[in-house]
Amino acid sequence: MTIMFNKHRPEPLDDEPGNERIRFSDLDAGYPGRPVLRQLGAHIPSLAMTALVGPNGSGKSTLLGVLAGVIVPTSGRLQYAAGRPPAFVPQRGAVGDALPLTARQTVEMGRWGERGLWRPPTRRDRTAVDSAMDRLGVAGLADRQLGELSGGQRQRVLIAQGLAQQSDLLLLDEPTTGLDPEARERITALLTELVADGTTVVQATHDLEAARSADACLLLSDGRLLGQGPPEHVLTPAALSRIWQPA
Numbered sequence: 001m002t003i004m005f006n007k008h009r010p011e012p013l014d015d016e017p018g019n020e021r022i023r024f025s026d027l028d029a030g031y032p033g034r035p036v037l038r039q040l041g042a043h044i045p046s047l048a049m050t051a052l053v054g055p056n057g058s059g060k061s062t063l064l065g066v067l068a069g070v071i072v073p074t075s076g077r078l079q080y081a082a083g084r085p086p087a088f089v090p091q092r093g094a095v096g097d098a099l100p101l102t103a104r105q106t107v108e109m110g111r112w113g114e115r116g117l118w119r120p121p122t123r124r125d126r127t128a129v130d131s132a133m134d135r136l137g138v139a140g141l142a143d144r145q146l147g148e149l150s151g152g153q154r155q156r157v158l159i160a161q162g163l164a165q166q167s168d169l170l171l172l173d174e175p176t177t178g179l180d181p182e183a184r185e186r187i188t189a190l191l192t193e194l195v196a197d198g199t200t201v202v203q204a205t206h207d208l209e210a211a212r213s214a215d216a217c218l219l220l221s222d223g224r225l226l227g228q229g230p231p232e233h234v235l236t237p238a239a240l241s242r243i244w245q246p247a
C-alpha cells in the first residue's frame with residue numbers, strides 16, 4: 001500500500017488573506033519524461049470543498065499529488081496557509097487487495113507520519129484511530145482483512161486513515177468512484193460534515209453531481225486549467241461539452 005506523508009517543508013503564503021488554504025502559480029509537474037501539468041495557477045479556498053474535475057488523464061491525480069507534497073513540481077510556486085501537513089487519501093484501486101492488513105491496521109498507518117514507524121502507538125494515537133473509525137462507521141470492521149471488504153467499506157477505511165492524521169486539509173482521489181449510490185451519498189455527506197467542522201477538503205472526482213455540490217471547482221483538460229470558481233460558473237454545458245466531446 002502506498003501511504004504518502006508530506007515530508008517537504010511547505011512555503012508559507014506571503015500574504016494571508018484568510019480565505020486561501022493553498023495557492024499555486026505557474027506550476028509545472030509530471031513524471032520523469034512525462035510533463036503533465038502546465039502553468040497552472042489557482043487557489044484552494046479554506047474551509048470549503050473543492051472538486052478537481054476533468055477527463056481521464058487530464059492531471060487531477062497529479063495535481064492532488066503535488067498538493068499533497070508527494071510529487072515535486074518542476075517549476076512554479078506552491079504556498080500553504082499555516083496549518084497541519086495535508087492528509088492524502090489515494091485512489092482505492094491504488095491500494096493492494098492482497099495485503100495482509102486488517103481495517104484497523106490500515107487506519108493505524110495514518111499515525112505513522114506523526115509518531116514514526118517504529119514507535120509503539122500512544123494513547124493519543126489510539127484515540128485518533130478509534131475516533132476516525134467511529135466517524136466513518138467502520139469500528140465494527142476493525143479485525144476484517146482489507147481485501148475482503150466491499151468497495152464502499154474499503155473506501156471508508158481509507159478515509160478513516162486520512163482522518164486519523166488529524167489534518168485540517170484532506171485531499172482525496174476519487175473517493176466515490178465505482179461505489180453504489182448509497183455508499184456515494186454516505187461519503188459525500190461525511191465530506192460535507194467535515195467541511196462544516198473546519199476541514200478544507202479537496203477531491204478529484206468524475207462524479208459531476210459531487211462536483212456541482214462543491215463550493216469551488218478546478219476544471220482541468222490536458223494538464224491545463226480551463227476554469228476555476230463556483231461550479232455553476234465553471235461546469236457550464238459549453239465547457240463540459242468542449243472537453244468531453246467524442247473524438
Ligand SMILES: Nc1ncnc2c1ncn2[C@@H]1O[C@H](COP(=O)(O)OP(=O)(O)OP(=O)(O)O)[C@@H](O)[C@H]1O
Nearest residue numbers: 031034036054055056057058059060061062063204
Ligand atoms: N506514475 C506515472 N508515470 C508516468 N506517467 C503517469 C504516471 N501517473 C500518471 N501518468 C500520466 O499522467 C497523465 C495524467 O494522469 P493523472 O492520473 O494525473 O490524470 P487524472 O486526471 O487523474 O486521470 P483519471 O481520471 O484517469 O484518474 C496521464 O497521461 C497519465 O498517463
